[in-house]
Amino acid sequence: MGKRVVITGLGVCAPNGINLPLFLSALKKGDSGIRFHQELADLNFACQVAGKPILTNEYINRYFTPLQRKGLAASGLIYGVIAGTDAWKDAGLGIAPKETPFWDSGIIFGTGILGVDKFRESIHLVDAGDTRRLGSTAVLQTMASGISAYLGGILGCGNQVTTNSSACTTGTEGVLMAYERIASGKANKILTGSCSDSGPYVWGGFDAMRILPRRYNDRPVQASRPMSASAAGFVPGSGAGALVLESLESARERGAKIYAEVKGGSINSGGQRAEGSMTAPNSDAVRRCIEEALKASATEKDEVDAINGHLTATAKDPVEIRNWSMALERSGSRFPYVNSFKGLFGHCLAAAGSIECVGSVLQLSEAQLFGNANCDDLHPEIAALVDESRIPRKTFAYTPKVIAKASFGFGDVNACVIFKAYKD
Amino acid sequence: MQDEQRYQKLKEIIKIYLPEDVSVEQVGQESHFIEELNINSANLVDIVLDVEDTFDIMLENEDMEQMQTVQDALAIIDKKLQHKN
Numbered sequence: 001m002g003k004r005v006v007i008t009g010l011g012v013c014a015p016n017g018i019n020l021p022l023f024l025s026a027l028k029k030g031d032s033g034i035r036f037h038q039e040l041a042d043l044n045f046a047c048q049v050a051g052k053p054i055l056t057n058e059y060i061n062r063y064f065t066p067l068q069r070k071g072l073a074a075s076g077l078i079y080g081v082i083a084g085t086d087a088w089k090d091a092g093l094g095i096a097p098k099e100t101p102f103w104d105s106g107i108i109f110g111t112g113i114l115g116v117d118k119f120r121e122s123i124h125l126v127d128a129g130d131t132r133r134l135g136s137t138a139v140l141q142t143m144a145s146g147i148s149a150y151l152g153g154i155l156g157c158g159n160q161v162t163t164n165s166s167a168c169t170t171g172t173e174g175v176l177m178a179y180e181r182i183a184s185g186k187a188n189k190i191l192t193g194s195c196s197d198s199g200p201y202v203w204g205g206f207d208a209m210r211i212l213p214r215r216y217n218d219r220p221v222q223a224s225r226p227m228s229a230s231a232a233g234f235v236p237g238s239g240a241g242a243l244v245l246e247s248l249e250s251a252r253e254r255g256a257k258i259y260a261e262v263k264g265g266s267i268n269s270g271g272q273r274a275e276g277s278m279t280a281p282n283s284d285a286v287r288r289c290i291e292e293a294l295k296a297s298a299t300e301k302d303e304v305d306a307i308n309g310h311l312t313a314t315a316k317d318p319v320e321i322r323n324w325s326m327a328l329e330r331s332g333s334r335f336p337y338v339n340s341f342k343g344l345f346g347h348c349l350a351a352a353g354s355i356e357c358v359g360s361v362l363q364l365s366e367a368q369l370f371g372n373a374n375c376d377d378l379h380p381e382i383a384a385l386v387d388e389s390r391i392p393r394k395t396f397a398y399t400p401k402v403i404a405k406a407s408f409g410f411g412d413v414n415a416c417v418i419f420k421a422y423k424d
Numbered sequence: 425m426q427d428e429q430r431y432q433k434l435k436e437i438i439k440i441y442l443p444e445d446v447s448v449e450q451v452g453q454e455s456h457f458i459e460e461l462n463i464n465s466a467n468l469v470d471i472v473l474d475v476e477d478t479f480d481i482m483l484e485n486e487d488m489e490q491m492q493t494v495q496d497a498l499a500i501i502d503k504k505l506q507h508k509n
Contacts, residue, residue: 135473
């Protein structure tokens with residue numbers, strides 16, 4: 001039995017809220033962050049809507065020194081630093097003194113690919129024979145671990161500082177990696193989270209795969225439709241989410257506010273066997289992941305009050321619901337409440353897991369369940385499994401004790417974490 | 425007069441690379457970029473690029489290696505601008 005681990009800080013930079021209060025308000029009210037982007041139309045994208053945090057230069061300047069700002073073009077790095085430093089501050093933590101880092105504080109902050117716009121700039125210079133003009137930050141902004149490196153330096157963390165990467169599972173996986181490191185006594189605080197760049201060079205590959213909606217360019221707010229019969233693909237998104245995980249004893253010692261407890265969880269892969277492939281999950285692995293998460297966290301199937309699904313708004317949503325139903329052995333009106341925040345900000349790819357974990361934890365601390373957007377026409381296969389009352393369309397007051405959050409990613413990888421309302 | 429202008433322009437470039445605890449007033453002609461001004465050595469390549477852009481010149485690898493102090497930088501700028509004219 002390892003140390004108990006709690007969440008003491010949250011930060012977010014999402015398409016529908018660039019900080020925690022704005023994000024919370026948007027989730028409560030059902031405000032969308034999905035907009036039409038002329039840039040995508042000009043480049044002949046079939047899907048011209050996306051979820052992207054809107055930041056002014058003044059806002060970015062609050063988080064970066066003028067020197068760090070110089071030539072800064074890695075959008076994911078910007079979102080990640082904003083969410084990460086906000087979470088750290090929210091936890092009531094300061095930055096390390098000049099000469100010594102915080103030896104017991106670490107960073108596990110993931111991404112899929114970092115600094116794509118900076119990389120593009122570099123490619124143009126290299127191809128023109130101008131490599132000498134790349135400047136000193138081309139590497140730092142485009143190495144995957146750039147995000148943990150920037151945050152590690154800003155805050156002064158001296159424990160493990162690393163970047164994990166497992167496609168759309170990244171953020172949820174990071175929470176579990178942080179949990180394990182603290183539970184085993186190797187660190188007492190970990191800033192975990194994930195970020196994902198914005199823009200056509202990140203989203204283009206998905207557009208080419210024809211898995212993005214094409215008929216909603218004039219109705220962006222309606223484009224992302226998880227669990228609906230008219231789900232037409234996921235809306236690409238970007239941003240960052242961040243959580244400070246801390247040992248309960250450390251949180252108590254400094255009188256920190258506690259949002260919720262991380263009870264544990266599970267990470268696995270379907271091995272791209274059975275119906276699993278590079279892009280589709282092996283359902284057997286998904287179910288095992290959920291079951292093992294319950295086992296690892298000593299949670300009974302009936303204790304799960306709410307699910308925050310991966311539910312991206314593709315034709316696979318009914319399969320995911322069926323897997324939850326089979327793994328939890330619950331259906332109809334006995335099924336837990338279920339929601340997907342992607343209806344409001346799209347699929348933020350590597351950032352999806354962390355942004356959605358922040359939203360899930362807010363449901364515990366705010367005693368509310370946030371409504372699902374754009375699923376008035378519930379998919380019939382979902383309706384056959386789950387009573388409509390379990391899929392709230394509007395935010396309502398409710399005090400969940402246990403929330404299960406899962407994320408699934410390309411490569412047939414899965415993660416499921418169990419959050420619990422904190423009690424002594 | 426021209427020298428003074430170049431010096432001021434160079435100081436303007438250097439300013440952003442100074443660590444928090446070094447003020448621009450502490451920059452003198454004799455200042456060593458790394459040892460006295462505590463500028464991160466990785467940023468020297470950025471200073472070179474800024475100098476190239478500001479004065480519309482191009483520095484060679486040897487120039488960069490010789491550029492240790494503010495005075496060195498001014499001398500290199502001077503030499504390059506003379507060659508240009």
